[in-house]
Amino acid sequence: MCGIHGAVTANGRPHRLSPVLERRLRNRGPDHLGTVEAQLSPAEGSLCVTLTSTVLSLRGDHLAKQPLVDAESGFVLCWNGEAWKLRGNPVEGNDGEAVLSLLTAAASRDQGSEDSVLDALRSIDGPFAFIFLDRRAKRLYYGRDRLGRRSLLLKRGDEFLLSSIAEAPAEGWAEVEADGCYTVQLDATDSPAELVPVRHDWDENKDLVSSIGIFNASVPASTVTTAPLTSQSPSVEQLRHHLTASLQLRVLNVPRPPMAEMSDARVAVLFSGGLDCTVLARMASDMIPPEQAIDLINVAFENPRIAAQNAGLSTDELYELCPDRMTGRKSFAELSTVCPDRRWRFVTVNVPYDETCAHRAELIDLIYPHNTEMDLSIACALYFAARGQGMGQLAPGLEAAEPYSTTARVLLSGLGADELFGGYVRHATAFTRSGYPGLIDELKLDVGRLGKRNLGRDDRVMAHWSREVRFPYLDESLVKWAVELPAWEKCDFDNQGNGCDLEPEKRVLRLLAESLGMRSVATEKKRAIQFGARTAKMESGKVKGTTLLLP
Numbered sequence: 001m002c003g004i005h006g007a008v009t010a011n012g013r014p015h016r017l018s019p020v021l022e023r024r025l026r027n028r029g030p031d032h033l034g035t036v037e038a039q040l041s042p043a044e045g046s047l048c049v050t051l052t053s054t055v056l057s058l059r060g061d062h063l064a065k066q067p068l069v070d071a072e073s074g075f076v077l078c079w080n081g082e083a084w085k086l087r088g089n090p091v092e093g094n095d096g097e098a099v100l101s102l103l104t105a106a107a108s109r110d111q112g113s114e115d116s117v118l119d120a121l122r123s124i125d126g127p128f129a130f131i132f133l134d135r136r137a138k139r140l141y142y143g144r145d146r147l148g149r150r151s152l153l154l155k156r157g158d159e160f161l162l163s164s165i166a167e168a169p170a171e172g173w174a175e176v177e178a179d180g181c182y183t184v185q186l187d188a189t190d191s192p193a194e195l196v197p198v199r200h201d202w203d204e205n206k207d208l209v210s211s212i213g214i215f216n217a218s219v220p221a222s223t224v225t226t227a228p229l230t231s232q233s234p235s236v237e238q239l240r241h242h243l244t245a246s247l248q249l250r251v252l253n254v255p256r257p258p259m260a261e262m263s264d265a266r267v268a269v270l271f272s273g274g275l276d277c278t279v280l281a282r283m284a285s286d287m288i289p290p291e292q293a294i295d296l297i298n299v300a301f302e303n304p305r306i307a308a309q310n311a312g313l314s315t316d317e318l319y320e321l322c323p324d325r326m327t328g329r330k331s332f333a334e335l336s337t338v339c340p341d342r343r344w345r346f347v348t349v350n351v352p353y354d355e356t357c358a359h360r361a362e363l364i365d366l367i368y369p370h371n372t373e374m375d376l377s378i379a380c381a382l383y384f385a386a387r388g389q390g391m392g393q394l395a396p397g398l399e400a401a402e403p404y405s406t407t408a409r410v411l412l413s414g415l416g417a418d419e420l421f422g423g424y425v426r427h428a429t430a431f432t433r434s435g436y437p438g439l440i441d442e443l444k445l446d447v448g449r450l451g452k453r454n455l456g457r458d459d460r461v462m463a464h465w466s467r468e469v470r471f472p473y474l475d476e477s478l479v480k481w482a483v484e485l486p487a488w489e490k491c492d493f494d495n496q497g498n499g500c501d502l503e504p505e506k507r508v509l510r511l512l513a514e515s516l517g518m519r520s521v522a523t524e525k526k527r528a529i530q531f532g533a534r535t536a537k538m539e540s541g542k543v544k545g546t547t548l549l550l551p
């Protein structure tokens with residue numbers, strides 16, 4: 001992941017980062033830190049733009065130092081992201097450099113027309129947050145991709161500030177919405193407080209969900225029961241196709257991490273052992289060179305409330321009884337059987353309560369502006385999982401584990417599958433209550449709010465460890481296919497136990513898991529991360545998920 005920061009200040013005075021913010025940005029991008037200052041006009045009282053990037057270098061054969069500057073025009077790009085495709089074509093080499101060329105060419109056309117730059121930005125497929133300065137037109141562009149897979153925050157006041165991460169004290173920052181791309185005209189005023197961001201839709205078609213696809217709201221005729229969703233259903237093969245394409249972009253051509261050997265892991269899976277992440281591990285194994293290890297990172301927490309209920313058990317026993325630890329071990333064993341030639345490494349991350357407490361203040365800053373107990377408990381699990389430090393073992397069984405820190409800088413997360421394919425209990429409840437119309441409303445809501453609810457927050461806590469999390473289920477092509485698919489091709493609440501013995505929730509993915517030889521994983525029940533890893537409700541008492549962390 002990279003860190004980006006942009007500041008528009010008055011009187012030609014450049015912005016200086018605070019030591020805390022600089023540290024947090026460096027954590028996101030340990031390979032390089034660069035700053036570019038741009039005085040917009042020599043006149044006294046004019047605005048100054050200070051752009052800073054830190055880089056975690058993951059694309060191409062060299063470190064692309066940022067901010068990226070076009071030598072001829074002086075245009076500047078801060079790029080935190082992975083452009084997998086530009087105008088539908090896969091990107092070879094470094095993507096940040098390719099995006100700068102694309103934007104520079106667009107900004108140089110039609111006398112710096114905003115429209116051609118926006119058109120170029122709309123043609124990027126992949127997760128990103130960016131800041132782009134068109135010096136000639138004195139215009140700043142910024143935004144997050146349509147799903148909001150990368151964080152970007154804004155703070156307005158005497159200075160106009162954009163940043164991947166908030167500055168402590170964190171008050172005043174708001175997430176930039178992933179609902180479009182924003183521009184600010186810098187020559188309209190001498191006062192940063194008066195700058196007015198203008199939003200431009202990612203797509204003018206308002207019927208699209210997350211500006212990606214038209215949600216298929218078809219309902220089967222009420223008198224007819226739909227045909228069961230089985231291994232023969234076309235959506236199973238289509239899902240395999242889309243997931244393969246998505247994974248190829250995300251796990252191939254990952255550079256060897258610094259200090260790593262050829263056989264060390266470049267990719268790790270955030271591994272609860274549940275259906276979504278285990279399918280990713282299984283399919284990634286078919287693509288990654290066989291001699292390379294794949295790390296499976298499984299986090300479990302010491303939870304004093306649960307310890308008090310099980311006074312006879314040791315802390316180590318309690319870690320092993322964590323629901324995700326048990327599922328993780330089971331799925332590790334299944335992966336080892338199905339792909340015996342792969343070097344799988346199961347990495348157990350056990351987090352003592354003291355350590356959770358010691359990191360609490362930092363975590364509260366990192367997740368800001370999210371600020372509920374539930375945000376904290378989810379983020380806490382992701383934070384320690386992404387740190388990737390624990391005990392590693394190369395074969396199932398408890399004996400051969402030794403201290404280990406993952407070498408991988410790329411982490412895979414299974415997030416998104418529940419929203420796309422109907423994996424939550426809510427979906428079953430909606431179907432029971434109001435049939436397909438109720439289920440469809442629920443699914444549509446979930447896909448539309450994915451980025452807003454989770455992704456900015458999750459990016460901020462996981463990038464902290466100089467790693468980049470990638471979401472194969474949130475590939476634009478896969479999401480488009482999934483939202484355009486009829487609901488009964490994703491899950492099958494109409495035919496429970498009739499023609500297929502797998503659970504109805506996200507059955508299409510269960511069928512795919514089964515076809516990949518993962519019968520046990522195909523039957524796993526959904527368990528939210530904060531309960532699976534036991535970060536929720538650490539103290540007995542009445543703290544609710546919705547309780548605010550900061551008054």
Ligand SMILES: Nc1ncnc2c1ncn2[C@@H]1O[C@H](COP(=O)(O)OP(=O)(O)OP(=O)(O)O)[C@@H](O)[C@H]1O
Nearest residue numbers: 270271272274275276277298299324413414528529
């Ligand atoms: N205990 C854990 N240890 C490590 N990573 C985890 C853990 N729990 C969840 N994750 C990661 O976070 C992702 C999203 O978590 P979420 O709670 O939404 O689970 P999920 O959607 O049911 O996925 P899965 O079926 O993979 O558990 C998971 O797909 C996995 O990559």
Ligand SMILES: NC(=O)CC[C@H](N)C(=O)O
Nearest residue numbers: 001002057058059080081
């Ligand atoms: N990880 C990042 O966001 C860095 C930007 C770019 N993808 C690179 O690898 O150089």
